[in-house]
Amino acid sequence: GDADSFCPVSTHKCPFGNDKLSGIPDTSEPKAPTPTPAGDTYKGWVFKWTNYIKGYQRRWFVLSNGLLSYYRTQAEMGHTCRGTINLATATITVDDACNFMITNGGAQTYHLKASCEVERQKWITALELAKAKAARMQAESDDSGDDFSPSAAPGQGAGSQNAEFQSAMRMLGSKVEDLSTCNDLISKHGSALQRSLSELDNLTLTGEAGEKIRQVTERATLFRITSNAMINACRDFLSMAQTHSKRWQKALQAEREQRVRLEETLEQLAKQHNHLERAFRGAAQANASADSKSISGPGKGEVSDDDDNEFFDAMEEAPEFITVPADPQFHKRSSSNVSSFNSEICQDDQSELVPLKKRRTRIPDKPNYSLNLWSIMKNCIGKELSKIPMPVNFNEPISMLQRLSEDLEYHELLDKAAKSHNSLEQMCYVAAFCVSAYSTTVYRTGKPFNPLLGETYELDRQRESGYRSLCEQVSHHPPAAAHHAISDRGWTLRQEITVASKFRGKYLSIMPLGTIHAIFEKSNNHYTWKKVTTTVHNIIVGKLWIDQSGEIDVVNHTTGDRCHLKFAPYSYFSRDVARKVTGVVMDKTGKAHYVLSGTWDEKMEFSRVMQSSRGGENGTEGRQKTVYQTLKAKELWRRNPLPDGAETMYYFTALALTLNEPEDGVAPTDSRLRPDQRLMEDGRWDEANAEKQRLEEKQRTARREREREALNQRSSSVPHENYKARWFEHTEDKITGEAVHVYKGGYWEAKDQGKWDDCPDIF
Template identity: 95%
Template sequence: MGVRVSSDSTGGVFSPSTSHILDTSRILVLCDTYKGWVFKWTNYIKGYQRRWFVLSNGLLSYYRTQAEMGHTCRGTINLATATITVDDACNFVISNGGAQTYHLKASCEVERQKWITALELAKAKAARMQAESDDSGDDFSPSSPSAAPGKGAGSQNLEFQSAMRTLGSKVEDLSTCNDLISKHGSALQRSLSELDSLSLTGEAGDKIRQVTERATLFRITSNAMINACKDFLTLAQTHSKRWQKALQAEREQRVRLEETLEQLAKQHIHLERALREAAQTNACADSKSVSGPGKGEVSDEDDDNEFFDAMEEAPEFITVPADPQFHKRSSSNVSGFNSEIYQDDQSLNEEPMATNQESPSQELVPLKKRRTRIPDKPNYSLNLWSIMKNCIGKELSKIPMPVNFNEPISMLQRLSEDLEYHELLDKAAKSHNSLEQMCYVAAFCVSAYSTTVYRTGKPFNPLLGETYELDRRRESGYRSLCEQVSHHPPAAAHHAISDRGWTLRQEITVASKFRGKYLSIMPLGTIHAIFEKGNNHYTWKKVTTTVHNIIVGKLWIDQSGEIDVVNHTTGDRCHLKFAPYSYFSRDVARKVTGVVMDKTGKAHYVLSGTWDEKMEFSRVMQSSRGGENGTEGKQKTVYQTLKAKELWRRNPLPEGAETMYYFTALALTLNEPEEGVAPTDSRLRPDQRLMEDGRWDEANAEKQRLEEKQRIARREREREALNQRSSSTSEEGAPHDNYQARWFDHTEDKITGESVHVYKGGYWEAKDQGKWEDCPDIF
């Protein structure tokens, strides 16, 4: 099995970053929380498993996924009494007196050091808070064996509680006095008013006496309030000394932490320099002996401790850092190196150019403010197995599913989510050569799957003739249209065009099978991307999506398979491989790798990353065939590459996404009501709207009504077709359905030869004129 060695974050040679260590410590000091993915040893069968760890308030907890943080904690260990030991470059152990022991493994040495730093700081703080019982008695109880009578922690706790009760009673006294002052003050005011209205007669003396009595009562009450305030002030001054002492201790601790961090930073600077020099030396030595598969790879000394089984499939290639000579501008030492392409490659590393400027008239009109929330998902319980146990082997589209397992968007809207990262196509449209453009197109292929990582809900199956428009021309320069052009098999046609020089079109037919334990979804159809600049025409297909744990456990999604992105204009090709999840694989989960080649088969870029997080690219300087690696006698290509650069990164989910079906910022706006859309638009679908509003019982009833209406319309079309062509029947023996799409023409694709639906135009013109007479009544 080959080991990928590169200078990126997914490879094997790493340079510790002092700034990362300082950021980790600074985050822990400010918010007392640190989170991240760490591999945890489970057993000899499953080995190390990726878990989400959270360090907070001196406690280290872990979960299987981030989604479990709200409801299921798999384990917690108190760092105040725990010991932290380091096994080797990536492994470390946390033990709490033998009762709990976590054997953990970070993805790299830098990540391990960040965790060790965070754990040590949290442990020191937890131990200090436990020891400083004289400043805070919260960690002790009167019955604690360590609390000595009179002066122990329990006594101090009682003293603190007594002081708080006394302060509380004084506050109540102040409140009572305030009420009395208000009452007597009002009476005094009334008496004075009466006195002013009377003449000096025999009654004057009586009134004056009343005023005097009320003034006396007011004075007595005021004195009582003043005395209570004095007592309150005395108590506050007494306890302020203790509070000042606690504050001073916190300040001293902060100074000590700053000094520790400064020393730590100096140590890591020295380590970084030493490791960089060693890495450069090893890289030079490895580049001279790269023919053997075991040379130039990272040391794997902890294999005996990891208990990993062999991978199901070995990597197709190995990448190693290129010789430092390739980082220079000169290309005289590289055989067959294209200096022109290398210079063009600089634009791929730079920041993206400014987007196309809009016309002055567009700038004057404010952009529409899109919504950022939808109603929270209700907590309805329903047994999926009770519904699907009789549906094994059937097409997913033919299984009657309640909305309880849906998400409140249709498949057409889900298809429009492929444009979440449309800026990758914008950058591709500005590229100077096809190889650079191919990198962006390949990253766009991968980015389409990032929205599915937590989305286990099923989108609504569109009704025949249902449409969905996504008009983002003013915000992002593009607009797209989807239409359900076939019901059995279900097929949707999609067409998107951008003012920034690209067009995207696809027709996706979903073939799905339920296998009991998992559900396989196989998208059929080809995606086309056409760019005005250079007239480059790209095509690719989608990989298989698998939904696991249908019967028992938490649902999770995996993407697996291979994609060939082909430029039919130049012959360039990019081969992408989505690695399936395996319990025994040491690679990071959801891994994607790829190689960009020209029409002669020469590699120019190596792509790597994950489909749920990011993709990076590395410029290939040299390549050579490796020796036999023991995997069926196959040889793997060894690529020498420059330092990896980030090509794409997933946008963070909106706040509270776990209660909103894990929708992205774009997905939250897809079902937002909008004026002027076609009457067949998914936004107007009543059962989908009811589900979004949380009225699931009404949504289920409405869903049955719409499906029955669709069946009646189909039977009517079949009767009409039967009258016209009585001899023509479908494969299933049913009469032929002569349905024709409204906005797409059925034709043969000139590139692939497939029978597809291509946008024939007219939709946006009909929207401008508000003419929807030809649209079917489907809702």
């Protein structure tokens, strides 16, 4: 195959020409390779020696973060790396005009060949820079004597600000070191060029060749003079930077700490001002009430207890979050702006300032437990995933109800859709929201907990983002969850999802069944769509990776508009970008208005169609492809970056980290209160497995009891009712005709009153 084997490079000539400088024109001044900035990714095709049978084979090499990796094709970058060398301890050797070698202590050796000497020199420069930076980073990680510890900064949010400050200083230091490395490389290459020119001077050539050599020598002399001047200037700058670096850092640190202290002082003054203003208002109202009890409303001299008189720091709301005009009560609730300080405030019904809850940003790191997967899965081929007794070792510490709530990660797309006056443009936002729900799955190979029958999960983000969400497990066989979310910004989302899954040995197929509904209050547009199939590959051997494939039709039942989305499955032979999604937005007559394109793990763009025509190239089944002439693409959606350290926290997003955070006042059936899930999050997996078995046995006992009661009622001719969900009622959907569970109300009222008497005991 493609194993690294010993290669006597000197016996292999460059297949792209002789050993002369074929990449440099004879009649113009040669261009030096452009060095790649340290830390930037450098990619390209390079020929790699494989073995004596296949010789040199073209491979796709990627240089990033001090690591040189290679793949057979560009498409393999998402899932299959063929080899990697750490440049921090590697040796780079130049063999001849096109060949070079990279070895790592004898354990790994890559014999490589570039297309020409210029291309080879570009790679050598990039590799040298990356090697120098990797060596510095390795030395810094071993050095524990840091003059500026992040914990030394005072004040709220000081840790993150200090981390940002340290990151900026490290970047500046890195650039200075890169400059030093480039300086050394120029000196090294200049000396080599000078030696070569000296050898040319010793040759006695006449005619045109001699004239060309004299021109090259003159130009090289001018270049050497300029380079020496630049080297001297760089050396002076480096000396000055190294001398004054610590002084600058201390000065910046002192300025930053002073700014933090000033912010804290201003924040305290603002709070004191609010307290004094409320106290004054209360005293004024009391005096006015004592003086004139007959006046029913506030008089001319009174201070009104209205929200508009509260003190807020002025800051305009971000344009993408402007709310849709609704009733005055909503305006009153949304009028409180974000403070310019780090502590956010909001207005409640009692006209008191209530701080927003600070959500957590970390969970305990995932422990390293070893388990033989094949011993569990070998007898489960062809079975439903929900019927396989899986230990928590393959789970992630959230339930399927919480994963379903993660569909609201990019709720702002629905906010924008609610504000849209054009139904076709609104369709673009709805389609982007449909695609965005899959971005959280790209690295998430863990299995969520199967919810217990009657388990619920609430996601109340009304103060932060304007929406409330409730999920309930309404059926156990087959497992089905009902979800209802409503937003103050003019939209409602509801769905009932049943997951059908099959284990096929090499891969796992997960087929969500059910319809998702999005209804917009202002336009009365009602959209529906279904989910695509999720496939988990390399279940037994290799690194797990996830793919989404299939087609989705997003339909506007009010206007007849339609968007057809296609999720292309991964193919080893395809030249398309991995995880590609394409779509076309059409009106009820079939005329295309927008073209959507992107990937389900990164971003989506849309382009307005100006003209469409049938192309000459035949598509599948002999049909002609449609050619769309579009305007410049605009971005619809882009995935949020993962939090720092996500790889040790199950690759959770910022929202996912908060889903299982303990919260007061939730129903006793809420997923946050599930004990086996909480034990797993805390890293106590053995206890979690034991608790999981207890809960499942308790659920089986409850089911047998219901079956026994049903049998007794049938024998006594008493009508028997099957299991009924607590917060959702079983009905027929008017749009799709499906039997679904729809939210019947009462949950949030029960939460406000703290009455959970009708909730079952499932934990």
